[in-house]
Amino acid sequence: MQEIELKFLIPQARLKGLMRQARVKSSQLTHMAAHYYDTSEQDLAQAGIGLRIRQEGDVWVQTIKAGGDGIAARLEHNTILDNEHVQAMLDANELMPDLTLYKDTAIAPALADFKLKKLAKKLTRQYLTDVARTTRLLIEDSNEENSSKERSTIEVAYDLGQIIHGSDDSQCQDIHEIEFELVSGELAFLFATAKTWCKRYKLCLSTVTKAERGGLLVKGHSYSPAVCADLGQLNVNQHSSRPAFVRAAVHNCLLQILPNSSAIAAGSRDDQHVLQLRIGIRRLQVTLKAFEKFSDQLNTEWHSILKQTAALLGDYRKLAHLATTIEPDLRQRGAPSIDWAIDLERIKITPMDTVRANDFQIILLELIEFTMSDPSTEPQANKLAMDKLPKILAKKHIKLLEAEQDFEDFQYNDSKRNGLIDSGLKNSDLINSDLEDNSVEQDNLEPSHSSSNPVHKVRRHLKDLRYVSEFAAPLYAKKNSKRWLKRLIKAQKALGQYQDHNYYQQCYQQKAFTDPNALYGAGWFAALLKDDGKRMQKRLARIQDSAMFW
Structure with a gap:
């Protein structure tokens, strides 16, 4: 099945109010202990695959996630395991996933490049997660005009816990995030709800999965490397309609924007994250302007916020790049030392402030929703982009x-x-x-x-x-x-x-x-x-x- 989920970081100042909304009487608290597996070379992670065995209350579930649109949707396959068998493996310290479960399933193509028997022998537990998950369901209000229509449902999950290194439990990172997953119904309800919570609690989108964070922990890194534009992921051809074409172009821009903005929102000050985010925003600005007549669903109000965000990022990056890259390079060439620290301190709005700004976060949600909407419903669906x-x-x-x-x-x-x-x-x-x-x-x-x-x-x-x-x-x-x-x-x-x-x-x-x-x-x-x-x-x-x- 396909999982459609939006994940957010929670500002400390908004935590208490959000917890009151998450922990209502109808909510459920579940303890989840998960074991994540990969090869020592992280072959699965490099293929965009996450593999885990997780205890969810009294049940053990083996899950594999792969593919998807690279933003909010991923393929997911869950199998409930036999508790006695799992306990026996735990007692022998031999808990391992069963890859034969995926033969002839929708997830099988994601593993096609691997020889499963050989892969199974190379798997080791890389890291663990210990999470207390609070979940509640949100159901769309009924509409009298469409009372016969099935109401959409989403699950809100608030996670609090830790990621722990598989071979050194002294190495760990805190987990503190909230997720919105579409259970049934329309995407519009998922995004409308996410935007409401985002505005109320100043949430920040994050594309970094627990599996990715665990992989970084194993490598000793805090953030994934900056992501450049990848035109190999641009899905267009001569038969693309105009609405489909502009959605594909926006999606390609978001594949660059979201990972870099996620890293900055989480605290990265890496010059390359700021650089690639600005490039992604520029590509997006060009896309929205050049192909503005390809879709009736493009919002002209996006332009001013994107322009402002790029300008604020640029104000910081220009001086930061000079201080962290240009100045050290000149020193190596024999130049006397110049201190740019005071100049940097005068810049009041940092990249983190800029990315976490609520208006920018709302636009990201609206852009994701646009790329996931159906292009065939638009008036120009029968017109080719190539024309x-x-x-x-x-x-x-x-x-x-x-x-x-x-x-x-x-x-x-x-x-x-x-x-x-x-x-x-x-x-x-x-x-x-x-x-x-x-x-x-x-x-x-x-x-x-x-x-x-x-x-x-x-x-x-x-x-x-x-x-x-x-x-x-x-x-x-x-x-x-x-x-x-x-x-x-x-x-x-x-x-x-x-x-x-x-x-x-x-x-x-x-x-x-x-x-x-x-x-x-x-x-x-x-x-x-x-x-x-x-x-x-x-x-x-x-x-x-x-x-x-x-």
Whole structure:
């Protein structure tokens, strides 16, 4: 069967009120002790599979979870085990799952890549969970107009307990979360209820399962690595309708956004989590704007919150990246030490604050609900995305070419005024640059006040064209689209590096007013700009010469 579940972290300040709602007279308290299994190489976890044996009150249940949509839905198979047999295995310290249970079941395809007999021999208990679960059912109010319709039901489960290392019980982590699972009926009731509780108790979505947390505990890690965009999980083809296409694109963005926002909400300050979250939000913004006419269910109110969230994340990341990455790198090259701690302290809104903001959390729920809704019920369900994509791509391409021309004109005029023919732009024209990393994916959400800057215009339109091209590429010849995307990505990377070095140069130059040691950094990045500018212009020129793939 398919499990549809939403999991949330609970702020400490809202705990007492939430517990009063969870522990009503009709609620049930169940003690659950679970043993989780995997190979020493964590082969099951890498395949997205969780395998456990759990005591649920007086019953022992073997459960395997796998697949699903990567967000709220997963395949789940439960088998009630014989208590005497389980007790005998426990007494002999030989409690192990039975993989033969999954032959000829709906979960079997998830195990198809494994030789089950060989896998069974390699399984060991990796970690345990000891949880007190409080559950209650919420049933949809009856509607007089549809009294014959079955009422939807969801289960609310509040979990309090620990995850314990399988071979060292001194290593453990607290479990403190609430889950909403659809038992029967309509998805709309699940999301409406989740949003109500989210608003009331300031809950934060989390895609991190207990199995994932247990795996991290075994490895000695606090958070999973940052998640990049994975276009291999984009499920579109030439027969995709417009509503189905935009849902698939939004879903692909959420696969990047949710794991990174979950880590930040849980306390991660990792620069890569912030970077990849901002990239995911930018991809989502482009998706919602470019394909806004593909669905009647897209909410225009999402745009302002997404823009605000990205801006707040950017304000923190720019300076944090400078302090944690750029400054140490310069020190290794012989630069004197510069202290950016005071500058960081002046930023009042941290990434955790930003991600935990209630309006952002509500939008995430609405976006998940949108991706899980039925595209066939929309008016455009009989219209193909492929019929509209060439026009959208061509429009984005023209805007990029126009922005490049404005950029070239600006360079020429600025060079004439200032006698500069190499660097092109003055540093002051680039101070609003956002930070890039060395990966192909780059973070360049432009601040709103930079919209008139020709460099930012090129970057914005370059990103727009790239993301739309990536979503459309599976519908066209792979060879042509691959060449096209390769050139876009290289141009984006070159332009990003050019602006980053200008941004760093400005930061150190400004810092030099209070600390003369910062002049080293200002000079270092100023020296890099000449080659950066030439590389950027070369990459942009190659886009102008590229043949369109659509």
